[in-house]
Structure formats: structure tokens, C-alpha cells
Amino acid sequence: MFGQANVLAQGQAEFPPSVGDFYLPSILPWGAENSYWFTKITAMVWVAVGILIIFFLVSYRKPQLVPTKRQWFAESIYGFVRNNIAVDMIGHAGVRFAPYFTTLFCFILLTNFFAILPFFQISPNSHIAFPAFLAVISYVMFNYVGIRHHGFVKYFKNSLVPPAPWYILPLLIPIELFSTFIVRPFSLAVRLFANMFAGHMLLLVFTLGGFAMLSANVWLAPVSVLSWVMTIALTFLEFLVICLQAYVFTVLTASYVQGALADEH
Numbered sequence: 001m002f003g004q005a006n007v008l009a010q011g012q013a014e015f016p017p018s019v020g021d022f023y024l025p026s027i028l029p030w031g032a033e034n035s036y037w038f039t040k041i042t043a044m045v046w047v048a049v050g051i052l053i054i055f056f057l058v059s060y061r062k063p064q065l066v067p068t069k070r071q072w073f074a075e076s077i078y079g080f081v082r083n084n085i086a087v088d089m090i091g092h093a094g095v096r097f098a099p100y101f102t103t104l105f106c107f108i109l110l111t112n113f114f115a116i117l118p119f120f121q122i123s124p125n126s127h128i129a130f131p132a133f134l135a136v137i138s139y140v141m142f143n144y145v146g147i148r149h150h151g152f153v154k155y156f157k158n159s160l161v162p163p164a165p166w167y168i169l170p171l172l173i174p175i176e177l178f179s180t181f182i183v184r185p186f187s188l189a190v191r192l193f194a195n196m197f198a199g200h201m202l203l204l205v206f207t208l209g210g211f212a213m214l215s216a217n218v219w220l221a222p223v224s225v226l227s228w229v230m231t232i233a234l235t236f237l238e239f240l241v242i243c244l245q246a247y248v249f250t251v252l253t254a255s256y257v258q259g260a261l262a263d264e265h
Helices: 002-009 040-059 069-090 092-116 129-150 152-160 166-216 218-261
Strands: none
Touching: 040 069, 040 092, 069 092, 069 218, 092 129, 092 166, 092 218, 129 152, 129 166, 129 218, 152 166, 166 218
16 A cells, blocks of 8 residues: 555656556466456455365364364354354244355455455455455345245245235335345445445555655654554454444345245245
8 A cells, every 4th residue: 555655646657547547456477467367355365265264174173072272263153153143033944054154254254354454454345346246145045045945936926015005016016126136235245345445445544644744744743643543543443343344244144034034024
């Protein structure tokens, strides 16, 4: 982020920006100009996937009746998601969805945490593609679960035809169609993206603002220190947002699954 600020300050950036400026830079040492598919954010996603796979494999490699610290930590994460999200939202049937919810929660939590981790300093979820893909997975899952449980016709009848007088149905059916099959995945993706992107921009503004004021005028040094203090405070606030957004995304997914399994909507 500091390199970007120096480029802007020295007037080396082209204005107005071109379409290519919106592509993330490649981190590959060869063919970088055409290698937009492997960027820092892509690498971070693979790192997060690798960390989670290795952590749970190692934790459950030799399960013991009296768990080790690593096994206890892994079981605590799974137990929290199973009991406080899957079972609370869906009921006993939610246990079979607990592995997916745990994976979803851990992946979002870890990729969000990259936003405040040194040398990473950005979350993959601040790029709309990744929250959108996660939302599509959840969208396909709760529709598939509903169709499998009720059958195609009954599921869409329950989803689109609310218990209301017949003369109101022409108004309610389009609303239900829009809210269930369009708003749900859109809101899932945008909520996560907007929160992580906004947090990244706030940290960027206060961090670079301190350097900009310090280099512009020595008398602004106290203000620049205040700007960095605000950065530290916002980092703690961002940590709360990181945890909350992982929880909210998982809870909403569980609520959509519960709605898909319900006999009446």
C-alpha cells in the first residue's frame, strides 16, 4: 500500500485510469502482463485452503479420548458451529450440514483475518469475486436441499406462494421470487464484500494519511501520530468485524437451508 501512495504522490500514475488499472497485478515472475489469473489475492486463498486442510488433518490424525490442545481447539470450533449455528437454526437435522458450515465459517474467518495480518494487509473477500462465489455455493446448496426434500414442484410452490388470499398472490409471488432467488445470494455476497472492502479502505486512509501529513509539513507530526493511533484502534474494530462477518454469513446460509427444509414458508 505504501508503494501505491508513493506513485500517486510523485505523479507517476496515469490519469484517467484505464480498464487495465482495475486488474490486480500478477505475482508470477514470467508473463506478468498477461497473468492476471494468479495474483496476491489468489495466492492468499490457496494459502488459506492449505492452512485449514493441514490444521484439521493434523488435529484429527490421532484422536484421543482426552484431547490434546490442538484437537480440543479443532473440536471447539466444530462444536461451536454445530451447536450454535446448525442445530440452533435448523434443529437436529442441521447436524448433517455442520461440516459445510464449519468449513465455510473457518474459511471466511481466516481469509478475513488476512486484512489485519502484516505482509498480507488485505482480505480476499474485499474482492467481490470471492464473496460472490461463496454466495453461489450456498445458493445452489439450499435450493438443492429444498428440491431434494420436497420435490421440485412443492419446493417452488412453498417458496413462491405464501399463505395469503388469492387476490394478493399476483403481487406477492413476484416479491417472493425476487427476494428468495435474487436478493439472497446478492445480499450474502455484497454484505461480506462491502464490510471487508470498507475496513481495508479505512485502514489504508489513516495509515497513508499519517505518512502524507508527516512528509508534507513537520508541524503536522502530532496529527500524523493521531492518524496512526486511529489506525490501531480501527484494527481492533476490524478484528471484531472479521469475526462478525464470518458468523453472519454462516448463520444466514443456515437460515436459508432451514427455510428450504420447512414445510411452509
